[in-house]
Amino acid sequence: MAEFNHVTVLLHEAVAGLAIQPAGVYVDATLGGGGHSGEILKQLTSGHLYSFDQDETAIHYNQANLGPAIEEGKLTLMQTNFRNLKQALADQGVTAIDGIVYDLGVSSPQFDDAKRGFSYQHDAPLDMRMNQDQPLSAYQVVNEWSYQELVRILYRYGEEKFAKQIARAIERARQKQPIQTTMELANIVKEAIPAAARRHGGHPAKKSFQAIRIAVNDELGALEDSLEQALALLKVGGRISVITFQSLEDRLVKTMFKEATSLPDLPPGLPVIPADAQPDFKLINKKPVLPTEDELKVNHRAHSAKLRVIERLK
Ligand SMILES: C[S@@+](CC[C@H](N)C(=O)[O-])C[C@H]1O[C@@H](n2cnc3c(N)ncnc32)[C@H](O)[C@@H]1O
Incomplete structure (x- = not known):
């Protein structure tokens, strides 16, 4: 397949956020042009990556782009909405994961391909479906x-x-x-x-x-459903990296991560917090990670990007 011109945002930061174990099981929820998937694959030895995209164009492109990893048995492409995360992984025999990355929104090719109808800059029939069968x-x-x-x-x-x-x-x-x-x-x-x-x-x-x-695309509904499943699927030490591009998405991620990392309501005056009441998750960065000045100079899409990372403690 021809070019798929998408410059990945926060490529290294989001993958570093996963603290990859070479033998681990990982998920890229938003395959797109395969930037994050390619970077994860470089760090896997006996591990496996499951890469989701609901857009058939992204899946077809990566059948060739990431073909060698598929042939080596390290990568499985999953053409489905990431809100089906738990079931789609269960169908592959996977019930726990070491990490998952989300790089939300549309890819540059989806936006730039006039006939997809995402852009007010190109004249096209009104469409905007990420999944062409919806x-x-x-x-x-x-x-x-x-x-x-x-x-x-x-x-x-x-x-x-x-x-x-x-x-x-x-x-x-x-x-x-x-x-x-x-x-x-x-x-x-x-x-x-x-x-x-x-x-x-x-x-x-x-x-x-x-x-x-x-x-x-019911983008916020799909994200909330999927993050809930991802939190439940994470093994101890496992991480979720999420890159958002607008305030509504970021607020949703921030709120869900805050709930997961907060102490439950406890009776007042407890001398020590019992171990089983400690939160199951911790935030890796108190503030979201933002693109560097250098990245902003070369990638216009990076301007509104924010990365949040969470880890399962127990
Ligand atoms: C910003 S692009 C990802 C780019 C990718 N990280 C890269 O480096 O090339 C987002 C991709 O996620 C896909 N996507 C967005 N929401 C989705 C969902 N709910 N389920 C599955 N795929 C989704 C889009 O079709 C698009 O291809």
């Missing part, structure tokens, strides 16, 4: 979801303060004829935002496109 696409969200549902996702997933105006404009436009393309949608959003507000904060359709993409 029935729900951006077309249905934009043309069939109610005004209230549109307002909800624009507020919640886009943090768009003009959610009501945009939802109203979408409703008006689709009463005349269905909204078919990314450019039509981008123009409707742009027109709905007051002129003064359009001058700040990047492209006026950026937040709405993010919101619709998150809704189409």
Whole structure:
């Protein structure tokens, strides 16, 4: 297969976060162009890596890109949503893992390939599905979801303060004829935002496109489901590295990791905290790891990236 131009963000930091054991069992939840998978494979001797992606393009690309590791029996490619983590691994006979990395969001090829319909910069049919077999696409969200549902996702997933105006404009436009393309949608959003507000904060359709993409792929629901399973699958000493690209994802990871690493409610006045009440997990860094200045200079996608790492203690 031809080029898959994706520059991996926080490549070394995320893999170092896993503290890889050469004979361990690892998971890359978001294979994409195979950057993190390739780096993990370099450190495995008798260990095994299971790499998930719901996008058939990423799976096909890596059948060739990481072909030698597949032939050596070190790598298994898993074409499924990472919210099916536990079951998909159980089907391979795996019930515990030493580490898992998530590098969330869309890959550069998904974004740059106009026909996938992710970008307001290329004209294409409204799509935005990471999994090409999924029935729900951006077309249905934009043309069939109610005004209230549109307002909800624009507020919640886009943090768009003009959610009501945009939802109203979408409703008006689709009463005349269905909204078919990314450019039509981008123009409707742009027109709905007051002129003064359009001058700040990047492209006026950026937040709405993010919101619709998150809704189409149920990105936050899938992440929450998957992280819960990943925490349960980790062996003692095992680690999870998560790279997020927007505040909603990061908040979810931060909250779930905080819950996992906090002491339970204990009766007041206990002289010592009993060992079995100690948390099962610890955070590896108190603050998220951010890309270096050098990485930011060469990789525009790195700008909003944050890495959080957690380890199972018992
Ligand atoms: C940012 S890219 C990963 C890039 C990769 N780390 C690399 O170095 O090339 C994210 C990938 O994860 C996949 N993905 C996102 N959410 C997913 C989910 N819920 N289940 C499975 N794959 C998912 C996307 O299809 C995309 O290929």
